Amino acid sequence: MKTSDTLVALAFQFTSLSLVAFGGANAVIPEMHRQAVDVNHWMTNQDFAALFAIAQAAPGPNFLVTTLIGWKAAGLAGALVATAAMCGPSCVLTFWVAKAWDKYRETAWRSAIGAGLAPVTVGFVCSSAFVLVRAADTGWKLAAATAVTAAVAYFTKLNPLWCLLAAGVLGMLGVFG
Amino acid sequence: MSDRAADAAPAAPTPWTLFVTFFTVALSGFGGTLPFARRTLVERKAWLTPEDFTETLSLCQTLPGPNIVNMSIVVGARACGWRGSVAASLGLVGAPVIIVITLGMLYSRFGGLETVRHALVGLGASASGLIVATAARMAEPLLRNRPWIAAPFILAGFGAVALLRFPLPYVLVALGPLSIAVAWAWKRNRA
Numbered sequence: 044m045k046t047s048d049t050l051v052a053l054a055f056q057f058t059s060l061s062l063v064a065f066g067g068a069n070a071v072i073p074e075m076h077r078q079a080v081d082v083n084h085w086m087t088n089q090d091f092a093a094l095f096a097i098a099q100a101a102p103g104p105n106f107l108v109t110t111l112i113g114w115k116a117a118g119l120a121g122a123l124v125a126t127a128a129m130c131g132p133s134c135v136l137t138f139w140v141a142k143a144w145d146k147y148r149e150t151a152w153r154s155a156i157g158a159g160l161a162p163v164t165v166g167f168v169c170s171s172a173f174v175l176v177r178a179a180d181t182g183w184k185l186a187a188a189t190a191v192t193a194a195v196a197y198f199t200k201l202n203p204l205w206c207l208l209a210a211g212v213l214g215m216l217g218v219f220g
Numbered sequence: 221m222s223d224r225a226a227d228a229a230p231a232a233p234t235p236w237t238l239f240v241t242f243f244t245v246a247l248s249g250f251g252g253t254l255p256f257a258r259r260t261l262v263e264r265k266a267w268l269t270p271e272d273f274t275e276t277l278s279l280c281q282t283l284p285g286p287n288i289v290n291m292s293i294v295v296g297a298r299a300c301g302w303r304g305s306v307a308a309s310l311g312l313v314g315a316p317v318i319i320v321i322t323l324g325m326l327y328s329r330f331g332g333l334e335t336v337r338h339a340l341v342g343l344g345a346s347a348s349g350l351i352v353a354t355a356a357r358m359a360e361p362l363l364r365n366r367p368w369i370a371a372p373f374i375l376a377g378f379g380a381v382a383l384l385r386f387p388l389p390y391v392l393v394a395l396g397p398l399s400i401a402v403a404w405a406w407k408r409n410r411a
Contacts, residue, residue, distance in 0.1 A: 063392050093327065103246045111324050159404070165355065167392075169377070176343075184405075185341065212342075
């Protein structure tokens with residue numbers, strides 16, 4: 044695929060994802076994965092897991108995996124196009140809705156939309172977990188690392204970054220084979 | 221433009237202070253920016269009351285897109301209109317984007333090295349655990365408060381996207397309105 048075609052594909056994909064990413068970027072990871080790995084072959088499953096890990100370990104908002112997908116697909120221009128496409132449409136929408144928001148604060152339909160979208164969003168975030176675990180865990184030791192991190196993040200107030208660091212060091216030492 | 225010296229505390233945000241504040245929030249937010257955003261906007265800057273923050277967050281979560289980016293848009297817009305939104309969101313996104321591109325370059329340069337590859341395999345396994353925990357934490361209150369109307373939609377969303385690999389936007393268009401209708405009926409029944 045030519046670079047310009049790839050940029051158009053990135054812009055189209057992330058613009059539409061921006062407007063359906065209820066619950067934030069975590070909810071649309073399965074679709075990013077489907078497009079980047081299965082449909083467009085921009086990267087392998089392992090690349091996707093690695094880029095997601097880098098985005099999580101870096102400071103900043105968690106949608107940055109978008110930037111890395113764009114970068115992997117089409118270099119610097121791809122990174123900028125993907126980032127702008129992921130943020131732009133939802134930002135414009137938010138800007139306009141915020142103005143009208145106070146007027147509708149207490150209305151029943153507003154809270155029904157929130158309450159109705161929530162379980163669907165949770166189903167999507169569960170899908171994200173499923174896709175990422177399948178990409179990352181190729182052996183029981185890696186599955187154990189996933190389980191320990193999940194348990195620490197769910198049950199304790201410890202900063203989960205320590206788990207990422209520990210898993211990275213263990214990996215470097217060859218523990219996961 | 222109002223006289224800057226005339227007004228008392230808390231200092232009203234300008235586009236520049238919005239930029240700097242969200243810039244700081246982004247860089248301190250290892251493993252999620254939301255707690256830092258709250259600490260900065262509510263406790264340090266006092267731009268929002270705790271109630272404002274929760275209300276604004278719920279708006280940003282109802283709308284599509286990255287929640288924290290939406291929040292920078294709303295906080296910026298309330299303070300300084302569209303200029304505030306642009307300043308706040310660029311402050312939030314700018315530095316992390318540069319950092320992550322740098323890391324991506326390092327990955328493509330050194331990602332082939334045995335040690336780096338091994339480290340990333342471990343990091344990836346751990347990072348996927350974070351999303352497992354996020355999913356669990358999001359599911360828990362729904363399953364506790366209204367299990368019979370939440371669980372079917374959680375399972376349907378999961379089945380369609382994770383197992384059947386349907387494109388997510390279609391699944392949302394199919395399940396979203398149905399789930400909203402059910403939530404509407406449920407709220408009416410309880411009222």
